[in-house]
Amino acid sequence: MLVFLIRRLLIAVPTIFFVSIIIFGLQQLLPGDPALALAGEDRDPNVIAYFHKKYHLDEPFPIRYYYWIDDALHGDLGQSLRNKMPVGALVLQKLPVTLELGGIAFLIALLIGIPAGILSAVKNGSPIDYAANVLALWGLSTPNFWLGIMLILLVSVDLGWLPASGFVPPSENLGENLRTIIMPAFVLGNAVAAVIMRHTRSAMLQVLSSDYVRTARAKGLTERTVVLHHSLRNALIPVITLGALEFGQLLSGAVLTEQIFTIPGFGKLIVDAVFNRDYAVVQGVVLVTATIYIFLNITADFAYFLVNPRLRS
C-alpha cells in the first residue's frame, strides 16, 4: 500500500511541474510588455522599471521561470496589486469559504445522486427510471448561473424565504451561515448530482446482474438486503473515485456560483482579479486549484485501492 502511495505521489511531481510551467507561461500571453499591464493605467516609468527588476523581465523565459518557481516553492506566490497582500495569504483567507460551499454542495449532490441512481437501477425501465434520467439530463444541461438566477427570483424575490446574496461566516452565526449558503450549494451541486446519479445507476445495473447477487436472491434474502447490503457496497466503489474528481470540478463551478450569490470565496477572488488585472492572484488561484485537484486525484486512487480487495491483493 505504501509503495502504491509513494508511486502515485511521485507521478504527481512532474504533473505539478508542468502545471507550474503552464501557469507561468500564461504571463507570456499578455500582449506587449507584461510590466505595462502590471503597472496599471498610470504607467509610471518607475513602476515599470520596478516590475522589470522584480520579475526579471529582461531575462530569458527559463531564468524567469526559475525565479518564479523558487519563490513559489518558498510559499511566495507574489503580491496582489489590488489588496497589497501576499497572494498566498489571500488565497488561504478565501479558500475556507469555497471549501464550505463545495463541501455542502457535494453533500447535496450525494444525497440526491446516490438514492436517485439506486432507485433508477432497481426500477430499470419503469417510469421512475425514466423520470430519474430526465432529471439527470436536466442537471447536466442547466447552466448553474441560470439556475442560480431563477432560484433567486423564485425563492428570494417571490417567496422571500432565503437571502438572495451575501455570506455570514459560520463562526459568526451558524444558522445565518446555513441560510446564506444552502441555495448556492444546491445550485452548485445540481450538475454533480446528475453525474453521480448516472454513474451510480450504471454501476448498480452492472452489480445487480452479477452472479453473487443472483445467489443472494436465490438464498431468499429480501430485495432490500440484496440492494443495500450486497449490491450498493460494490456499486459505490467507482462512485468514490468519481466523487473525488467531481469535488475538484465543484471548485471550478464555484467561480460562477460565488459571483451570482456574492460569496467572498475563491471563485470570486479569481474573477475580481481578472478585472483588476491582478495577474499574480489569477496565477496563484490556478496553481492552488490545480494542486488541490491533483491531490484529490491521488486521494481518489488511494480510496479506490483501499476499498477494492482485488487491487489490494
Added chain:
Amino acid sequence: MTAIASGSAELAERGPLRAALGRLVQRKSAVFGAVVVIFFVAVAVLAPLLSPYDPLAANFLAVRKAPGLQHLFGTDEIGRDVLARVIYGARASLLAGVVSVVIALGLGVPIGLVSGYAERWIDGLLMRITDAMLACPFLILAIALAAFLGPSLTNAMIAIGISAMPIFIRLTRAQTLAVKVEDYVEAAKALGNPHSRIILRHILPNILPPLMVQATLAIAQAIIAEASLSFLGLGQQPPAPSWGSMLNTAKNFLEQAPWMALWPGVAIFLAVLAFNLLGDGLRDALDPRRK
C-alpha cells in the same frame, strides 16, 4: 425474436455508417436532439430574416416592457427586443461551440495520434503535459486564459478550445493505442508505408467515431463555457448579443424584468440539452454493444 434477427441482418447489410445512422434515427431522444440542433443552426443562419427588430436598437420609450404582442419576449433595460437578442445570441453561442471544438480537435487529435503512435519518451512527455492541463479545472483554465488573452468572443473561443483539448488528446491516444496493433495496421507497416501515411490513412479513419461522439458532447460543454465567460464579461462584449452576457445584465433587473433572465437561459438549456441528447444517441448508435 425473428423480427430482431432480421432487423440486425438488415442493418449489417447496409454498411457500418448507414447502420449507425439507422440505429440513430431509432432513438427518439437523439432525433429530438438533432431536430433542436438543426432548429438553432437555422435560427443562427437566418437571424436577419427571423428577427423582428434590430438586436442593438435601443428604444427608451419601451424600457423593460413585459412580454406582449409587440415584443413577444419583452424588452431589456434600454428597450432592446429580447427575442431579437436571443435570436442573434444563437450566432455567438453556436459559433463559440463549434469553433472551440474545432480548435480542440485541430490541436488535440494530432498530438494524441503522435503520442499513441510514437509511445516511448514522446508519449511520456506529452501525457505529463496533458495531465497538467487536465489538473486545471476546465472553467478556471478557460477564465485564466481569457483573462491573459483579453476579453473578446474570439479569445474566449481560443481559451475554451485550449481548455477542452486535453480530453481529445487522451481519447485519440487511447484509440490509437488500440488500433495500431490491429492486423491491417501491421500489414500497412509490413508493406513499407511511411508513418505519416499509416497514421492518416489507416489509423485516423478508424478512430473517428468516438471522436465524433466526444466532439458533439464537447460542443454542449463549450456552449455553457462561452455563456459562462460572457456572463463574467470575458466573452462576447456589449452591445453585441450573447446569451451569457444577456443573463449577466438580467441579474441586475430580476425584480423589475424577470423575463430578461428567462429566455436566454431557456435558449442555453435547450441548445446544451440538444447536443447532449445527440451525443448520447451517436455514442449508442456508433457502438452496437451499447444498449
